[in-house]
Amino acid sequence: MDFAAAAQAVLDNVAKVIDGKQQAIETALVVMLAEGHLLIEDVPGVGKTALARALARSVDGSVRRIQFTPDLLPSDVTGVSVFNQASAEFEFKPGAVFANLVVGDEINRASPKTQSALLESMEERQVSVDGTTYPLPRPFMVVATQNPFEMEGTYVLPEAQRDRFMARISLGYPDTDAELAMLRDRDTRDPAALLESVILVDDLQQMIAHARGIHVAESVERYVVALARATRESGDLRLGASPRATLQLVRAAKALAAVRDREFVLPDDVVELAPLVLTHRLVPLRGGGSSDEIVSDILRRVPV
Known part of the structure; x- marks a missing residue:
C-alpha cells in the first residue's frame, strides 16, 4: 500500500x-x-x-x-x-x-x-x-x-x-x-451524501x-517533555499537561511526519501540534490568561 x-x-x-x-x-x-x-x-x-x-x-x-x-x-x-x-x-x-x-x-x-x-x-x-x-x-x-x-x-x-x-x-x-x-x-445537492x-x-x-514506526530523535523527545514540564511549572495554570498529553503529542508528531512523507519527526512538527494537543487540557488560574496565550508563551520561552 x-x-x-x-x-x-x-x-x-x-x-x-x-x-x-x-x-x-x-x-x-x-x-x-x-x-x-x-x-x-x-x-x-x-x-x-x-x-x-x-x-x-x-x-x-x-x-x-x-x-x-x-x-x-x-x-x-x-x-x-x-x-x-x-x-x-x-x-x-x-x-x-x-x-x-x-x-x-x-x-x-x-x-x-x-x-x-x-x-x-x-x-x-x-x-x-x-x-x-x-x-x-x-x-x-x-x-x-x-x-x-x-x-x-x-x-x-x-x-x-x-x-x-x-x-x-x-x-x-x-x-x-x-x-x-x-x-x-450545495444549492441542489449534498456533497457529504x-x-x-x-x-x-x-x-x-x-x-x-x-x-x-516513524523515528523520533531523543532531542525531540526531550523538547516535548520540556514543554509539558513548563506547563506544570507555570504560575498561570492550575492544571498543566498530563503524561498522557506528552505521549499523545509525540504520537501526533509521528503521524504528521508520515502524512508529509517523512521518516522522522522535526521540532517544527511539535511546535505546530502543541497548541492543538495541549491547550484543551490546561486549566488557567481564575483571572489569568487563556490557555492559547499561555501555550504560545511557553513555545516562545522553551528552547528548541
Missing part, C-alpha cells in the same frame, strides 16, 4: 465537503493515524459535524453517530444487559460506541454522567457492563463536536474527558471564496502501523 497516496486520497475526499479548511482536515487525519480522538469545538453551523461525517465516510469501516442530549443515558452509549426469558439469561446489547468510528454530536449537551460513559472506551478501547468487559473494534476513534460552553444548554467537559482527546480544533468561519463556492455547490470510502479498514491499520 502506498501510504502517501492513501493519505492524500482521504484528504481530497474530505475536502469535497469542507471548503478551505486544509489544516483542520489534515489534523483530523493525523489524529486518526495516531489512534487518538478528536474534539471539534466551534459555534453552530460552521461544519463541525460535516467534517466528522466526511472523515467517517472516507474509511470503509463501521460508523455510529450519537446525538448527545440532556436525556441521553450512559447505557445508550455503552450498551445494556437485557434479560432473555427464553434462555433465562442476560444478553448484552451493544451500544452506539461499538464501531470503528463514533461521531459524537454536541457532546457537551449531555450530562456529565453520560459523558463519563466514554471514559473507559476512549482510553482502554473496551466497555465494562455488569462486571463483564467487551473489547471495541480496532481501529477505534471518537470524533466529537461541541459548542462553546458559554452557549445555553451546554455543560463543561470534565478534565478527565478533555484529557482523553488527542487534539482540539476549531474550524472558524469560511473565507469569502469558500462561502461562495459552498452556495453554488455522495462521498464514498477511499480506503479500507485494513489499509487504515497498515497506515497506523507505518505512522507508529
Whole structure:
C-alpha cells in the first residue's frame, strides 16, 4: 500500500465537503493515524459535524453517530444487559460506541454522567457492563463536536474527558471564496451524501502501523517533555499537561511526519501540534490568561 497516496486520497475526499479548511482536515487525519480522538469545538453551523461525517465516510469501516442530549443515558452509549426469558439469561446489547468510528454530536449537551460513559472506551478501547468487559473494534476513534460552553444548554467537559482527546480544533468561519463556492455547490445537492470510502479498514491499520514506526530523535523527545514540564511549572495554570498529553503529542508528531512523507519527526512538527494537543487540557488560574496565550508563551520561552 502506498501510504502517501492513501493519505492524500482521504484528504481530497474530505475536502469535497469542507471548503478551505486544509489544516483542520489534515489534523483530523493525523489524529486518526495516531489512534487518538478528536474534539471539534466551534459555534453552530460552521461544519463541525460535516467534517466528522466526511472523515467517517472516507474509511470503509463501521460508523455510529450519537446525538448527545440532556436525556441521553450512559447505557445508550455503552450498551445494556437485557434479560432473555427464553434462555433465562442476560444478553448484552451493544451500544452506539461499538464501531470503528463514533461521531459524537454536541457532546457537551449531555450530562456529565453520560459523558463519563466514554471514559473507559476512549482510553482502554473496551466497555465494562455488569462486571463483564467487551473489547471495541480496532481501529477505534471518537470524533466529537461541541459548542462553546458559554452557549445555553451546554455543560463543561470534565478534565478527565478533555484529557482523553488527542487534539482540539476549531474550524472558524469560511473565507469569502469558500462561502461562495459552498452556495453554488450545495444549492441542489449534498456533497457529504455522495462521498464514498477511499480506503479500507485494513489499509487504515497498515497506515497506523507505518505512522507508529516513524523515528523520533531523543532531542525531540526531550523538547516535548520540556514543554509539558513548563506547563506544570507555570504560575498561570492550575492544571498543566498530563503524561498522557506528552505521549499523545509525540504520537501526533509521528503521524504528521508520515502524512508529509517523512521518516522522522522535526521540532517544527511539535511546535505546530502543541497548541492543538495541549491547550484543551490546561486549566488557567481564575483571572489569568487563556490557555492559547499561555501555550504560545511557553513555545516562545522553551528552547528548541
